[in-house]
Amino acid sequence: MYNICYPLPIYSQDEWYFEQIRGSIYLSGPISHYDLAERQEYFRSVERLLRDAGISCFNPFNNGVSQDASTRYHMAADYKQLLLCSAILLLPEWNKSPGCLNELQIACSCGMKILFWSPEKYTDPEDK
16 A cells, blocks of 8 residues: 655645654656756755755755766666655656656655645645
């Protein structure tokens, strides 16, 4: 069974999430076949929001591999970093990216927490 979590809050410092997520969150979103500058800025904005909320995260644009390197080298560096994290955060359109699907499979296989990006404030499903 997968360890699925509800959308991650970004506008509140909900204690429930700080207790649930220990360690760093890996940001997973489509990059290939998109405008690279737009993707870099989007990943940076998500990273800033998380860090401002006190949450440690890994942005794959900071994997230490040259932007000119092949996808293979980027993915190898990203998988290595993913394994050091305790959760994966799937950004919009993750399901259209083979790389994101691979990252999700690795995270599920390793028992990591699976989070889905939502800019809305978290609401506890038990409150409904």
